[in-house]
Amino acid sequence: MKVAVIGYGTVGSGVVEVLMKNHDTIVCRNSLEELELKTILDIRDFPSDPNADKFTKDFNDILNDSEIGVVVETMGGVHPAYEFTSQLLSKGKSVVTSNKELVAQKGYELLLLAKENNANYMFEASVGGGIPIIRPINNCLSANEIIEIAGILNGTTNYILTRMIESGASLDEALNEAQKKGYAEKDPTADIEGIDAGRKICILADLAFGKHIYPDQVYTCGIRDITLEDVEFVKSFGGVIKLIGSAKKLNDGRICVQVRPSVILDKSQLATTSGVFNAILVRGNALGDAVFYGRGAGKLPTASAVVADVIDCVRNYGRTKMIPWAKNERDFVADNFLLPSRFYVRAYNVNDGSLAELERAIGGIKVLERNNQRSDEFAFVTGEICERDLRQKLGNIESVEIKSLIPVTDY
């Protein structure tokens, strides 16, 4: 089987590196006849690359090459990746991608198109980098009704939060450090604002719950407002703040999908997921909790997931393996403000009067303390309540200024 790669950036060149370096292991361990890289498409020139003779700038060289059965799309973005992928699948070629934006937007259509053409559209690398998660949800947990899926899906923000927790760096200092180390982009918006994690939780929710969910249906809140004060208060409670993407099934069958800073208790496997690592928890009705942990990004880990998909496409050539999920239904996604949870709250401008009022209104709160606490600062953890009710009650207390309101998870 011959393979092409579209987009020779970090991941694409990593895919080529893994295909070359591990060629013998791959062919032998997977009982393949052959696996050969034939063509690489990129608009840039790579004259001194060891594979310089394989480059093309014309997509048709891949589309019309009947020897090429599997194409790796690592260009990123929706256009023209979507058009390229559609044309390839329509010709019965399988496509493997790490492009979470495209899968989150067009996964439903592309899986259907793959099925119509007895091809495969695979995207293990789109979530959790090198961590096997797509295939385990699709295959290994297929006997479970999945109740919830939640994880640390973005390495950049996890690095920043880890630095805030472990070294007391401010968010801006930690972001600056992450940029210097190459963990954050120059424009870090998609990471910091939770957009990247939002795409990934869409893909996980699609798989776990069987219907396409679009990124604009995800309640998304990034880490921009997390302060060291929050980090300290939460530490005193025996927890850490992590940016968590989660999708949870309600009793009525609808799904709550959100990306937001969340308090994770220290004993959780998610709490000990530090730096650029990712971890994804799947809660099944038979399995209980399982956690998948590893490098969520990086050239070779991501390439390792892409190449595993390539091998799977070769082994399932002419036979669709991935089961398409159903199309989107807007009312499948429920309002997360109605989801009961405990919450961590930090407020300013609290005096004896408003404190008494607050305790009356909410009740059963656990008061937190930190060093050098402001005299008008007050932080606590509530019992179980839905966010709408909590915000309403807090809003009724005159003059109190809410600085943070973060759900406390039970993972």
Added chain:
Amino acid sequence: MKVAVIGYGTVGSGVVEVLMKNHDTIVCRNSLEELELKTILDIRDFPSDPNADKFTKDFNDILNDSEIGVVVETMGGVHPAYEFTSQLLSKGKSVVTSNKELVAQKGYELLLLAKENNANYMFEASVGGGIPIIRPINNCLSANEIIEIAGILNGTTNYILTRMIESGASLDEALNEAQKKGYAEKDPTADIEGIDAGRKICILADLAFGKHIYPDQVYTCGIRDITLEDVEFVKSFGGVIKLIGSAKKLNDGRICVQVRPSVILDKSQLATTSGVFNAILVRGNALGDAVFYGRGAGKLPTASAVVADVIDCVRNYGRTKMIPWAKNERDFVADNFLLPSRFYVRAYNVNDGSLAELERAIGGIKVLERNNQRSDEFAFVTGEICERDLRQKLGNIESVEIKSLIPVTDY
């Protein structure tokens, strides 16, 4: 497709429960036409069971039923499970098992027999209970050269060690507690002595390194000699003692396979794996480290893994999916006494003279301390050295009595 279950114990009855309870989810999520439990084989009577009409005591009722395509073997032990499995596979029926003893002993032959008959022999539940690990190694990590695989593979011993670490219970107290809670059997030998973990690391090593390894080739040392003194010293070093099964590839291509108490540093995902939970770390040359965490035993988690295999057998009916590994070669397994590692050592009968001698002989040691330390007690962590050399050097020091010698891992 119709399914039979052989052995209606904890796991077998759990499989029936999951098949019934999640039937609709299973059929729908996996696009199956039908999945129906037809026959249950057990020598005991279950007159009040909801499936009482499905029971038989005659194996031939399953073997000769052409409607039954997949058989679940949850009887345990090598005989007659081996004979039953062989006969079923020879007839082209796929077999799914949680029987680690059988897979560790006969996996090579049975996989080959499955392949010859276009059937499947699957055993996701044989390692790590409900945790997806067999299929991820086989599929998701197929692009990696696996360098090492290591894990907490036995929930009973992990529960005991966790109690020793967290509450200061002695080994006997913790074992007693585990037995009361149903986590340990009346005769706990197979767990405590590392035999159960030994079978599991064989299966993982077979998959990761492609050749069958027998349990008698595994250097196996249980937890019987771990004391609270060790727990305390290791805690002062920033670590915990866990029973680890590991298989590591050497530069010459041979494999070191062992089960033994090991020091895990606190920051590791394996260190925070507490109680009856299991965790398995896979180190690949592209992936880096990935960890799979979850319930390593229990009725429903294990059943969840078995049923996932059943679904996979149905989806791959008439087509062998699992790739057989090669047959055993005795010299494929290397002597673990030659594996370089750091070691934690605790000794008695150490005086100023022997201490000086010890420091001269070994060099670069980190001395540990604990509360209420005996005056002649001495504990330390070495630099990297192989166990043979370390034992030789320690043996040369007169009168010093070595109480513990435990490798320090880098997971």
